[in-house]
Structures are given as C-alpha cells and as structure tokens.
Amino acid sequence: MTENERACIRGCVRRDVHFASCTKSADGYNEPDRCKGCAPKPCRDGSLICDSCFGRMRSLLDDVRDLLGRLNAIADPLKAAVLDHVRIRATTTEPPAAVGSDILDARSALSAVAEWAYVDLTTVTNDRDTITWLCENVLDRHKPVDGIREAWSVQDAKDQWGVERESDPTTFVFPDDEEDENTTAIHEWYDPLMTLKQASVRVNLTQRAVQKWVEKGILEPVAKLRENGQVVSYFRASEIDKAAKEMGTRRRNVRHEFASS
Structure with missing residues (x-):
C-alpha cells in the first residue's frame, strides 16, 4: 500500500x-x-470512510429506533424507579429524580440521528462535513470524565444499555398473538409495578394481610417513592403472585398437618 x-x-x-x-x-x-x-x-469507493466504518454505521443507525424504545421504557417514571433502584433520602422532602440525566442526554442524541436510519449512506459519505458529523454522533466513543460524558453517540448508548435487555430467569412467559409461549426479558411490558393497595386487590386480601407479608420478608418492595408527602412502596406483579402462591402452600401444609394430628 x-x-x-x-x-x-x-x-x-x-x-x-x-x-x-x-x-x-x-x-x-x-x-x-x-x-x-x-x-x-x-476508503470505501465513493466514501471518506472505510468499509468497516461504513458497515458499522449502517448497523448502528438500524439500531437507533430500538435504542430509543429501550430508553423511553427506562425513562417512564414508574419503570425507571425500579431499574435505577430509587431510594428516598431522609434529609429532603423532594422526590428523587425519576430519570437520570445520562438517559435524557443519550435520548436527545439518538433523536438527532434517528432520521438518518432512512438515508442511503452512499449518497452522503463522500461529503466531509456530513460524514464528520455522523462519525461523531454515531461511531465515536466518548469516554466519561469524572462520570460525565461531554457527548453521546449511538455507539455510546448501545455500549451503556444495549438494544435488548439480557434474559432474566425470573421473567414470566406470556403467550403471543398466535398463542405460542414467547419469553420476553422486558419487565416493563408484562410485569407492572403495583402499590400495596393494588397488590391486595390482585390477591383478594386486605392491605393489612399483604403488609404482613412485607413485614415477614415474604414480599419485598422493589422501589419506594415519596408521593404527596408519603413514602409509597411498589412491588412487581410477579413477586406478588409468587408470595401469594407461597402463602397458599403454607396454609395447605398447615391444614394437612392439623388434619393428620
């Protein structure tokens, strides 16, 4: 060469x-x-970048919409509370931030390049200004300094959160439109958060009965938020069902032991 x-x-x-x-x-x-x-x-023919960079840019732009959906799911106030393990600070009455600034910054950066997912890159990658901007916002990795990034790219967002959540063995199995079982790893879609009141309605018990499960460690909240001056606990629907099943098994065992005595 x-x-x-x-x-x-x-x-x-x-x-x-x-x-x-x-x-x-x-x-x-x-x-x-x-x-x-x-x-x-x-360089790739008719381009200012090599074949490797061209292919990676095309692939990352194809992922932008999925990444935006991923961040939008995390950014929902209730869903983000669990994923970010929100805790209440005893020194303030102000509610905690539901969404981290890094998620908002990354989402803004992804939105800025989302329209490029539909563009034929072969028509623009020979323009220096355009390809320089795309490289900075799609390919480049911006390393955080003291925990803060000066900018976000599609690659940064994919490195940080991934396009799809990793499989979780505790995730429910739900039927799809064709009534086949299809496992999904997205908690937010099928495993909603519930308050103590909603949990009691779900298992057809009093709030006090469900509160006893919490006190005994059978059911644990996954997030706590201050709402209207009160701390409200949130529980996964799957964990509520799991606790109800465990308590049902315990009651049956007690009845069985009583009948056998």
Missing part, C-alpha cells in the same frame, strides 16, 4: 500491515510499543 492512497478519515489501520519504513513490525518484537499495524485502511 502506498502512503498517499486516500485513507479512512477516522484513522483506521489494517492490523499487521505496515509501511516499509516501520521499525517496530519485525517478527518477535515483543515490546509494549510494538506496532500492530500502521498501514491505513483505504
């Missing part, structure tokens, strides 16, 4: 391919600063 061939503007290099003048590419050179490749990747 010649040194004057047009190369990817992101500085991409070909691994283990070196210029003839490279002095750190010899076999057996095991020093930490050994060159792993210095020959730049050539």
Whole structure:
C-alpha cells in the first residue's frame, strides 16, 4: 500500500500491515510499543470512510429506533424507579429524580440521528462535513470524565444499555398473538409495578394481610417513592403472585398437618 492512497478519515489501520519504513513490525518484537499495524485502511469507493466504518454505521443507525424504545421504557417514571433502584433520602422532602440525566442526554442524541436510519449512506459519505458529523454522533466513543460524558453517540448508548435487555430467569412467559409461549426479558411490558393497595386487590386480601407479608420478608418492595408527602412502596406483579402462591402452600401444609394430628 502506498502512503498517499486516500485513507479512512477516522484513522483506521489494517492490523499487521505496515509501511516499509516501520521499525517496530519485525517478527518477535515483543515490546509494549510494538506496532500492530500502521498501514491505513483505504476508503470505501465513493466514501471518506472505510468499509468497516461504513458497515458499522449502517448497523448502528438500524439500531437507533430500538435504542430509543429501550430508553423511553427506562425513562417512564414508574419503570425507571425500579431499574435505577430509587431510594428516598431522609434529609429532603423532594422526590428523587425519576430519570437520570445520562438517559435524557443519550435520548436527545439518538433523536438527532434517528432520521438518518432512512438515508442511503452512499449518497452522503463522500461529503466531509456530513460524514464528520455522523462519525461523531454515531461511531465515536466518548469516554466519561469524572462520570460525565461531554457527548453521546449511538455507539455510546448501545455500549451503556444495549438494544435488548439480557434474559432474566425470573421473567414470566406470556403467550403471543398466535398463542405460542414467547419469553420476553422486558419487565416493563408484562410485569407492572403495583402499590400495596393494588397488590391486595390482585390477591383478594386486605392491605393489612399483604403488609404482613412485607413485614415477614415474604414480599419485598422493589422501589419506594415519596408521593404527596408519603413514602409509597411498589412491588412487581410477579413477586406478588409468587408470595401469594407461597402463602397458599403454607396454609395447605398447615391444614394437612392439623388434619393428620
């Protein structure tokens, strides 16, 4: 490869391919600063970026809508309370922030590039201003400094939250439209949060009866929020059903032991 061939503007290099003048590419050179490749990747035809960057950009833009849906689900005040493990601070009467600023910043950044999911990249990647902007907002990783990122890209959001939530063995199995069982890992869609009052209605018991489950550690709240000056506990519907099933089993065992005595 010649040194004057047009190369990817992101500085991409070909691994283990070196210029003839490279002095750190010899076999057996095991020093930490050994060159792993210095020959730049050539640009894709009609583009200012290489094939690898082009393909990754296209893939990330295809993920933008799913990532926005993911962040919108997390950003819902009730759903975000669980995912972010919201706790009440005893030193203030103000409610905690339901959504972290990083989620809002990332969502704003994703919205700015969402329309590019429908654009034919081959028509724009040879324009330096356009491709530079796209690289910054889609491909580049912006490392946080003291826990704060100066900017967010699609890649940053995907690294942070992923397009899909990882499988959870405690997640319910729900039938889809064709009445086949289809496991989903999105808690927010099928496993809603419920207050103590709603939990009592769900299991057809008094609030005091359900409160006793909490006191005994049979049912634990997954989030607490201050509402109208009071701390309100929230429970997963699946955990409420699990506690009710456990209590039902205990009652049957007691009746069985009493009948056998």
